[in-house]
Amino acid sequence: MIMQTPNAFDTPAALRQKIRGGRHTGTTAGCCPGFVQANLVILPIEHALEFMTFCIRNPKPCPLLDITDPGSPHPPTWLANDGADVRTDLPMYRVWQNGKLLKEADDVTDYWRDDFVVFFLGCSFSFEEALVKANLSVRHLEEGKNVPMYKTNIPCRPAGPFQGNMVVSMRPYRPEQLGRVSEVTSRMKAVHGGPIHTGDPAAIGIIDLGQPDYGDAVSIASDEVPVFFACGVTPQNVILDCRLPGIAITHAPGAMFVTDVLNDFLTQN
Amino acid sequence: MIMQTPNAFDTPAALRQKIRGGRHTGTTAGCCPGFVQANLVILPIEHALEFMTFCIRNPKPCPLLDITDPGSPHPPTWLANDGADVRTDLPMYRVWQNGKLLKEADDVTDYWRDDFVVFFLGCSFSFEEALVKANLSVRHLEEGKNVPMYKTNIPCRPAGPFQGNMVVSMRPYRPEQLGRVSEVTSRMKAVHGGPIHTGDPAAIGIIDLGQPDYGDAVSIASDEVPVFFACGVTPQNVILDCRLPGIAITHAPGAMFVTDVLNDFLTQN
Incomplete structure (x- = not known):
């Protein structure tokens, strides 16, 4: 028997709005069945090319879906086209400083920098x-x-x-x-x-x-x-293992970015 | 009937050596059956993150296999581990300046810059x-x-x-x-x-x-x-269409970089 979560019937946009308003917390497991959920990694642009290379070299753990324009907190429109904001639309984040967990937070607006690049990686929920x-x-x-x-x-x-x-x-x-x-x-x-x-x-x-x-x-x-x-x-374990200098932000495990993309799209393409 | 090319029985390392020495020219179609051949794009690092994003967004024409460390003309060792050199190991190159074809050359050593990044893309020969x-x-x-x-x-x-x-x-x-x-x-x-x-x-x-x-x-x-x-x-057509500012180097169509990787590896992974 599959348990239905309280948000099993929300659209991704509606769920993101709930999360943004603090009305959905914790894991997104079971939310919005049928839609792609994404792992998130936010890094300063100085590390972006090397992290992208890491994803290409490790496609099974790091299947890269897309990235944002540098400095933009808004996902590419094919992932979410309602002005979604990666700083507020996940239930829980982890902020990393020099490869150590600095804190968990449900909003990372205060940490945002204009040189950040956001990486969206596929998730086994699909x-x-x-x-x-x-x-x-x-x-x-x-x-x-x-x-x-x-x-x-x-x-x-x-x-x-x-x-x-x-x-x-x-x-x-x-x-x-x-x-x-x-x-x-x-x-x-x-x-x-x-x-x-x-x-x-x-x-x-x-x-x-x-x-x-x-x-x-x-x-x-x-x-x-x-x-x-x-x-x-x-990627979170790698940030930890390699003591990545400077700041990094990730989703908290299980608290994903829920996209507008259907899982079927990923099977076909 | 499949015609055997003169170099059908060379190892990739032997073929690269022939190419480097000017003893194999023209297309690599039919050379080293069983081994992955790669499309090549060489760009200054200032364009590298955006071109890598282009590859992620267009995986069918641009299936990115790997990139070099910035400034290094040597492929990652899983692609070729004999000190292969991308400046000499392809039969023919195209050098682009501000989105126009500057010249074709069988050696691009004179054009090499320390800020170049080399992109290897999969090829339908596989x-x-x-x-x-x-x-x-x-x-x-x-x-x-x-x-x-x-x-x-x-x-x-x-x-x-x-x-x-x-x-x-x-x-x-x-x-x-x-x-x-x-x-x-x-x-x-x-x-x-x-x-x-x-x-x-x-x-x-x-x-x-x-x-x-x-x-x-x-x-x-x-x-x-x-x-x-x-x-x-x-990518060559895109460099042309968008009139990419500055210099870029690509393989000439059909004149690929022949790697040490078996085609079977790409099917399995």
Whole structure:
């Protein structure tokens, strides 16, 4: 059974307005089914070319959808065309200073700079819809939780200062479901694509599935195996791992930017 | 029947050495079967972020494989690890000044600047191998020619100064082959992916298939239809259309950078 979140029937524009007004907080998991949600990374332009290169070199964790014009807080119109504002339209942000978490905030207007560039990266929430449609139910949605995310020992390919390990999300499935899971998700390369690992968590450096680094732990039945997907929280881990000089802003894990783009668009293009 | 070119059995490193020494000239079509060939765009760093954004927004004509560190003429080692040099290792270049063709040259060492960034884009030569393996023979290879390429009226999505129309390559097939052509090429998104148009050339602004804007005309049988694919010559047309200020260097159409990467790698990743 899939639990409906309170905002399952909002349009993306209506949800963004709620978030902007403080009337929706926490995760966007399950919100606006059918629409692409995006991971957010905001950096000064001095780091923009190197981060974009990092995305090209690591397309599974960092599937880059688009970027803003330098200094503009407004997404490209194909992502949201109602004057959406990345400084206010996510439920929760993380502000980073010299690679350390400075604070979490529900509005980053006060931190905004004219030399900021905003990166929108695809999010696995998009392929969850495809999984559910294929009768492959998604545990954290069933349990009304945020997806569990873990740091791994899998190194990303570096670019400039950006280097560090991949973060993965996890969804448990029974062995006979694994073929279909791979088939459904592999088609969606703009949103992390197929699994990067299946089975033994220790093989990719995860000690305890009950203690995710981000998000919530979910139950795993005795006949299920964990399936791991590249995760858009990876840039946050990289900012931390490489102690990125200066300021950076990201979404808080699970608190995404909800776009006007249909998930179907990403499968076709 | 597929004609073997004189360099069909060279390794990419051996071919690059021949090119560097002036012992292979002209097109690289048919050279080093099985290996990825790349379109090349060289720009001053001031345009790099905007051109990279252009690639992200136009992934079919501009499937970005990787870029160099600013100022380095050496490709990332996964593309070529023998100290390859982009200033000498292509058979022919085009040098552009303020959006006009300044000259063609077989060596651009004299034009090199320390602020240049080199962009490597996927090339349809990669999916030709897949087509041939699927018994869908490729006309210009059969006829020992360069692929025919045409300017279209299809606008690219702009980024900064980069705006203009798409260039396409064309291969003729019989109607009953079209499904398989689409199936084989759609899998290879890192090298332009599936057809962008099939049939009537006028619908995309092409007046005469016998007069390609780049490359060579090929014969089309009366029971065949033209199939058009996004082409990596598009950036050259865009540099022209937008009269890009300053200098830019590209490969000459059909004279590609031959990498050490197997085509199979692009299908899988």
